[in-house]
Amino acid sequence: MGIFSRLADIVNSNLNAILASAEDPEKMIRLIIQEMEDTLVEVRSQAVRTIAERKQLERRARTLLQEEDEWQRKAELALSRDREDLAKGALAARHAVVQSRESLERQIAQVSEGLENQNDDIAKLQSKLADAKSREKSLAMRHRTAQGRLKTRETLYDGRMENAFSRFEQVERALDELEGKAEVYDLGRRKGPSLRDELASLESDVAVEDELAALKRRLADRRSGVPATRTPESETHGLDNDEA
Structure with missing residues (x-):
């Protein structure tokens, strides 16, 4: 299973849990980034182990190559001493070593191919992670803005707001009446001389x-x-x- 299919399974399972519990999108975005970061760390650790394994296989292959040369030298020495039987034995041993070395080289090729695939996956994951981080602030800001607009709209169209304003009007009418009662006492009373007088x-x-x-x-x-x-x-x- 590739790292992206595995990452998709992890993220989708967590997203389903988040959506089921009605969590906010900012936490969802943060979770996706966290999963990508964790996956990137894990994949790099796997790549380190794979590189170490390839180095070990390459060392064994070099050792077998030296054994090949050694058996070849022994076969030539035996043949030079007219010991064809020993020469044949040395060549048979060399053939077995060659088979082992070729098997190791096939393993090394498979490991190298796997490392190339891991390298491509890591590069893609790093690109996706950088894109997610660059979009995180924008998405979070959009979320907060949408929440603010929603709250404002809910307040504007809330029936309690209309009731509150109707009560304000009642209070204003009551104050007008109270001020009128106070002004009644001044009616009919002589005021001081005017400017003209x-x-x-x-x-x-x-x-x-x-x-x-x-x-x-x-x-x-x-x-x-x-x-x-x-x-x-x-x-x-x-x-x-x-x-x-």
Whole structure:
């Protein structure tokens, strides 16, 4: 079983458990990333063991290759001494070693192929993990935004909100009535002078003061024997007296 099929089984089983318990998507995303990270660690550990196994097989293959050369040397030595029987025995031993070495080399080839597949899977898993981490924040932000919008909509369309606002209106009407009762006491009561009245009174005071000052000057002039300066008002009063 490949690591991706195994990872899919693990994630799907956990996702089903999450969906069944109605967990939030942020936990789901975090779980997927955690499973991918754990799987990546496990696959790398397997690759380390596989590499160690291949090194061991390669050492055995090199040892068998040395044995081949040794049996070949012995066969040539026996044949050079006219010991064909020993030469045949050495060649038979060499043949057995060759078979063992070729079997090891086939194992080494299988292990190397497995390592290449693991390397490809690890590269793909690392890419998927990096993509998941880059999308984690975006998905989490979308989830929180959707939750906020949902809560706002639920609040806006909640019947209790309408009841609350209707109660606000009732309170406002009650306050209007209370303020009206307070203002009733001021009805019919005389208020202080208005701005217009105050300005008119000021103008009247100024005119009276001017006339009083003019009268004082005329009286002072009479006492001192200086003919009084006739004002337009006095001339009018004098004309009236002559006519009388």
